Amino acid sequence: xxxxxxxxxxxxxxxxxxxxxxxxxxxxxxxxxxxxxxxxxxxxxxxxxxxxxxxxxxxxxxxxxxxxxxxxxxxxxxxxxxxxxxxxxxxxxxxxxxxxxxxxxxxxxxxxxxxxxxxxxxxxxxxxxxxxxxxxxxxxxxxxxxxxxxxxxxxxxxxxxxxxxxxxxxxxxxxxxxxxxxxxxxxx
Amino acid sequence: xxxxxxxxxxxxxxxxxxxxxxxxxxxxxxxxxxxxxxxxxxxxxxxxxxxxxxxxxxxxxxxxxxxxxxxxxxxxxxxxxxxxxxxxxxxxxxxxxxxxxxxxxxxxxxxxxx
Numbered sequence: 001x002x003x004x005x006x007x008x009x010x011x012x013x014x015x016x017x018x019x020x021x022x023x024x025x026x027x028x029x030x031x032x033x034x035x036x037x038x039x040x041x042x043x044x045x046x047x048x049x050x051x052x053x054x055x056x057x058x059x060x061x062x063x064x065x066x067x068x069x070x071x072x073x074x075x076x077x078x079x080x081x082x083x084x085x086x087x088x089x090x091x092x093x094x095x096x097x098x099x100x101x102x103x104x105x106x107x108x109x110x111x112x113x114x115x116x117x118x119x120x121x122x123x124x125x126x127x128x129x130x131x132x133x134x135x136x137x138x139x140x141x142x143x144x145x146x147x148x149x150x151x152x153x154x155x156x157x158x159x160x161x162x163x164x165x166x167x168x169x170x171x172x173x174x175x176x177x178x179x180x181x182x183x184x185x186x187x188x
Numbered sequence: 189x190x191x192x193x194x195x196x197x198x199x200x201x202x203x204x205x206x207x208x209x210x211x212x213x214x215x216x217x218x219x220x221x222x223x224x225x226x227x228x229x230x231x232x233x234x235x236x237x238x239x240x241x242x243x244x245x246x247x248x249x250x251x252x253x254x255x256x257x258x259x260x261x262x263x264x265x266x267x268x269x270x271x272x273x274x275x276x277x278x279x280x281x282x283x284x285x286x287x288x289x290x291x292x293x294x295x296x297x298x299x300x301x302x
Contacts, residue, residue, distance in 0.1 A: 071251060076243030109296050116225050117294040119251050120218050120287075123258060127214035134206045145207045148280040152214060155287055 001187070005179035006077050013074050014167050017066035021121065022164055024059050025157040028128070031055065032153060036139045036146050044137045056129040063122030063156070070118065070167075077176040078111070093174035103173050110166035118163035124156035205269025208279035213265055215283030215290070217258025222293030224250040226302050 003011075031052055035044040044052070082092045089096040097107040128149045132139065139146050228235040228246045238249030292298050 067251075071244055071247055072241065075247065079245060080243075112296040112299075113294060115247055116222055116250075117291065119221055119254065120290060120294070123214055123217050123255075124287075127210045130210045131207050134210075135202060138202055142204065142207065142276075144276055144280055145204065145211070148211055148284060149207075151284055152211070152287065155291060159291070 001185040002181050002183050004177060004181055006074075006176045007179075008182060009069065009073050009179075010171060010176050013066060013069040014164065014171065017062050017069060018160065018164050018167065021059065021062040021066055022157065022160050024055070024062065025121075025125070025153065025160060028052075028056060028059055028125070029150065029153055029157060032128070032132075032146065032150050036137075038140055038143050040140065043140055049132075049136050052132055053129070056125065056132055060122060060126045060129050063125050063160070066160075066163075067118050067122055070163075071115070074176060075115065077178070078170075091178055093170070093176055096174040097170070106166070106170050106173050110170055114163045114166040114170075117159045120159040121156040121163070124152040124159075128153050128156075203269070203271055203273050204276045205272045205274050206266060208274045208276050209262060209265030209269050211283040212279045213258055213262035215286030216261045217254055218290030219286040219293070220257040220290075221251065221254035222290055222299060224253050226293065226299050229299070230302070 034040065035048055035052065078093045080092060080094075082089060082095055086092075089099055094107055094111070097103045097111075131145065131149050135142065135145070139149075224238070225246075228238045228250055235246045238246040238253070240252055241248040
């Protein structure tokens with residue numbers, strides 16, 4: 001069983017950072033909604049606040065790691081151009097997608113959308129983190145601010161979902177390949 | 189925004205200026221990113237200028253510039269508003285409007301209209 005270093009980075013970027021971000025972001029929405037609602041049965045405790053702060057720090061880290069590994073590690077392999085005369089485009093995912101009308105939109109719509117909208121996720125969640133750190137349990141008394149932060153976090157979740165969906169589909173149609181081959185398990 | 193009217197003191201006891209600064213700057217950053225991308229797509233000289241890291245291409249400059257705009261505006265607003273109450277409703281409306289515009293402008297069929 002083998003995996004190439006590029007495929008491994010693609011996995012770390014998408015399923016590691018991106019997938020975990022999506023999962024954790026849904027938890028952040030629930031926590032922000034539940035703990036800081038004016039109608040919550042009890043105000044958030046100090047332990048709740050500490051938990052949410054650590055949770056949002058981890059979430060922001062995941063968000064930034066997802067976009068940074070995507071843009072600076074995986075994306076260059078995706079967009080690399082073949083030398084003139086190269087016929088086999090399997091090592092050039094962007095060109096491979098654009099070479100067929102049936103797959104071109106995965107780049108022209110999917111990647112073009114994903115590469116930009118994904119950045120709204122870490123920006124939004126970093127803002128949410130800053131507000132939670134600054135206001136803590138007082139956020140309960142500022143429902144307008146809390147609701148606005150929640151809107152940003154929901155958009156962050158949707159942006160990550162869009163990026164995740166297109167990332168998975170693009171990788172399915174034209175995976176990044178190459179690099180060092182890593183042997184995971186030897187067959188019998 | 190802070191001077192347009194005298195807002196009621198925040199119910200939390202903490203001035204709402206920091207929250208407004210964080211929200212508004214995030215909205216500006218979210219809006220700036222696709223605007224940079226659209227301009228880079230339309231103006232070849234700007235596109236070339238946006239290549240901060242050649243393997244990533246113009247995306248490197250577009251995203252880095254948007255982050256700089258976001259953080260710079262955040263710093264400025266925070267410095268000015270951190271100890272005062274501002275018109276939070278206006279800040280929220282502006283930030284959500286810019287966030288919505290930002291999301292829409294990242295969608296290629298809409299971005300291609302410009």
